[in-house]
Amino acid sequence: ETGVTQTPRHLVMGMTNKKSLKCEQHLGHNAMYWYKQSAKKPLELMFVYNFKEQTENNSVPSRFSPECPNSSHLFLHLHTLQPEDSALYLCASSQARVTAEGPQHFGDGTRLSIL
Amino acid sequence: GQQVMQIPQYQHVQEGEDFTTYCNSSTTLSNIQWYKQRPGGHPVFLIQLVKSGEVKKQKRLTFQFGEAKKNSSLHITATQTTDVGTYFCAGHGNSGYALNFGKGTSLLVTP
Numbered sequence: 001e002t003g004v005t006q007t008p009r010h011l012v013m014g015m016t017n018k019k020s021l022k023c024e025q026h027l028g029h030n031a032m033y034w035y036k037q038s039a040k041k042p043l044e045l046m047f048v049y050n051f052k053e054q055t056e057n058n059s060v061p062s063r064f065s066p067e068c069p070n071s072s073h074l075f076l077h078l079h080t081l082q083p084e085d086s087a088l089y090l091c092a093s094s095q096a097r098v099t100a101e102g103p104q105h106f107g108d109g110t111r112l113s114i115l
Numbered sequence: 116g117q118q119v120m121q122i123p124q125y126q127h128v129q130e131g132e133d134f135t136t137y138c139n140s141s142t143t144l145s146n147i148q149w150y151k152q153r154p155g156g157h158p159v160f161l162i163q164l165v166k167s168g169e170v171k172k173q174k175r176l177t178f179q180f181g182e183a184k185k186n187s188s189l190h191i192t193a194t195q196t197t198d199v200g201t202y203f204c205a206g207h208g209n210s211g212y213a214l215n216f217g218k219g220t221s222l223l224v225t226p
Contacts, residue, residue: 033213042218043158043203058213090157101207101214103148103160 003027006091006107013081014115021076021110023091031096032074033104034066038087049074050096078112086114119206121217128224134191136220138204146207147180147187148214153200161189194224 004025013019025032034046046060049068063085065077074091088111092104118141128134138147146165150158162171164180164187171178177190187204201221205214 043205043216045213045216048213092158101146101148103163104150104158104205104214105160106157108157 004091004093004105004107006089006110008110009108010111010113012113012115013078015081015083017081018077018079020078021089021091021112023074023076023107025072025074025091025093025105027093027095027105029093029095029102029105030071031094032068032071033092033094034074034076035090035092035106036087037090037109043090046076081112081114083114086112088112119204119215119217121204121220123220124218125221126223128194128222130196130224130226131193134194134198134222136189136202136204136222138187138189138206138217140185140206140215142208143184144206144208145184147184148205148207149178149187149189150203150205150216151200152203152219156200158203191222194222196224196226198222199224 007022031050033048036044036046045058047057047066063080067075088109090109091107094104095102120139122137146163148163149161151161152158162178167184168182169180175192179188191198201219203216203219205216207214
């Protein structure tokens, strides 16, 4: 039990489908993150939310749409994805402070395959 | 932008041998963190270094933060098969909330 729960664990979808990834943290943290991890690239930060406000968006294509309704929940809405979007999508949370970044706690990830 | 480089990309050792991975940043870091990801798992936080020249130990693992706060290393003494996985360093700059992860060093330990 990591304190960060992601669903689903695996997802197979066609390029025209619309799906959503869900992340929930039970650690009382104030910051949440989406990362993409593929075989050839390191952990790529996609989005950062701090106190429900999006603070960073690392030039992610608009086919990925994040939503953070409260500090415990984070969604990643997917539509019209491409085969190169197949990867492990990791959610993380942390207790972010002004001058230092606390450790990030990761969920188990969603393994996404685009057909 | 800030970049974090990590070497080597892969390391294969015999059980009992030592192992070291190195991390270098293009800019000064406010802190650096280390994570371990087992095969099929997710990154797990190991440690955070904040002070210039800081050295911390966790059993057989020794972490160092350089004097200029631009480099760091993780050294494992007498590796065991349970040490198998990918070790990531991640640097936090002086602004923003994002960590910049290195590409990781994948460690394979054979008995």
